[in-house]
Amino acid sequence: MKRTRHRIAGVALAAVFVIGVAGSARAVRMEAVSSTTAMSAVKQVVVGDNYYRPKTATISDGTTVKWINQGKKPHTVTSTTGLWDKRLKPGASYSRTFSKVGTFKYYCRIHTGQVGKIVVE
Numbered sequence: 001m002k003r004t005r006h007r008i009a010g011v012a013l014a015a016v017f018v019i020g021v022a023g024s025a026r027a028v029r030m031e032a033v034s035s036t037t038a039m040s041a042v043k044q045v046v047v048g049d050n051y052y053r054p055k056t057a058t059i060s061d062g063t064t065v066k067w068i069n070q071g072k073k074p075h076t077v078t079s080t081t082g083l084w085d086k087r088l089k090p091g092a093s094y095s096r097t098f099s100k101v102g103t104f105k106y107y108c109r110i111h112t113g114q115v116g117k118i119v120v121e
């Protein structure tokens, strides 16, 4: 009787162990996939008061740039050649995929001197 109870407890423990290992392996795999995606396909640019960081972002062809307004004021992300123009409230973001090689300058229409550029290689 005592031995049987012992064995059941052992099986239950083994099951918990297997589920735990499988669960963490899955979590590790998901993390690997998402970090690869973020590194290869999306480049974040912080929009602050009154700057962009990095001021110059160098990316590869096909990368999406995501500007996020982390400042306390609204700003725009405006192409100097009219390719795009987006006003961002604090907390808002804007994403644009660059599929042509070149240098793309942009600025804030609200704050003089707030400029940045995207270099697509």
Ligand SMILES: [Cu+2]
Pocket (backbone or CB within 6 Å): 050, 074, 075, 076, 108, 109, 110, 111, 114
């Ligand atoms: Cu601004």
